[in-house]
Amino acid sequence: MVLSTGDNRVRTAVFISGTGSNLKSLAKFSKTKISPISINFIVSNNYKAKGLNYAKEFKIKKKVLNFKNKKLSENKLLSILKKNNIEMICLAGFMKILSKNFIKKFKGKILNIHPSLLPKYKGLNTHQRVLKNKEKYSGCTVHFVNARLDSGKIILQKKVRILKKDTESSLGKKILAQEHKLYPKAILKVFNL
Numbered sequence: 707m708v709l710s711t712g713d714n715r716v717r718t719a720v721f722i723s724g725t726g727s728n729l730k731s732l733a734k735f736s737k738t739k740i741s742p743i744s745i746n747f748i749v750s751n752n753y754k755a756k757g758l759n760y761a762k763e764f765k766i767k768k769k770v771l772n773f774k775n776k777k778l779s780e781n782k783l784l785s786i787l788k789k790n791n792i793e794m795i796c797l798a799g800f801m802k803i804l805s806k807n808f809i810k811k812f813k814g815k816i817l818n819i820h821p822s823l824l825p826k827y828k829g830l831n832t833h834q835r836v837l838k839n840k841e842k843y844s845g846c847t848v849h850f851v852n853a854r855l856d857s858g859k860i861i862l863q864k865k866v867r868i869l870k871k872d873t874e875s876s877l878g879k880k881i882l883a884q885e886h887k888l889y890p891k892a893i894l895k896v897f898n899l
């Protein structure tokens with residue numbers, strides 16, 4: 707991705723649905739000198755998302771859209787993002803699937819983080835399925851978003867070893883801790899930094 711001219715930080719929106727721990731890690735990263743992005747907008751489909759509290763903490767604008775009518779919500783969102791000069795989107799635990807039309811408008815500019823070693827375990831309940839299949843490793847992946855679920859070009863992955871004693875919850879925590887490091891690294895990679 708090429709850095710835009712003028713203010714050389716790329717104006718980015720983070721989309722969340724829940725806790726927002728990846729949003730927090732991205733917001734912290736965006737404050738560092740090496741960050742090529744600034745976080746200027748938070749979007750949630752869920753007004754109860756805990757992560758929305760980071761809007762206040764980091765002084766970032768926010769918007770909640772319920773996505774009950776996807777087309778309507780996406781159209782509103784596109785106009786808000788345009789108004790705020792948003793150039794890039796980071797999905798961070800955003801549990802809605804964006805339409806082809808929306809993705810086309812931000813072609814090559816939407817990243818997602820997924821809690822598995824893609825292309826394995828696309829979709830939901832990854833840790834549960836990984837444990838059921840007695841995998842030795844799982845991990846997380848940052849990838850570009852295309853029209854097919856969890857299928858866009860992989861940017862970076864981090865492997866995590868699964869121990870016999872691991873539960874869905876312990877594995878989830880281990881992977882989440884790695885996600886917080888992986889997302890900023892993947893962003894640096896996207897900008898060839």
Ligand code: GAR
Pocket residue numbers: 722723724725726727728729757798799800801819820821829830882885
């Ligand atoms: C993260 O583990 C993220 O990888 C996952 O949701 C969690 C959100 O945590 N995303 C998906 O499963 C997307 N399919 P957070 O709200 O604390 O960042």
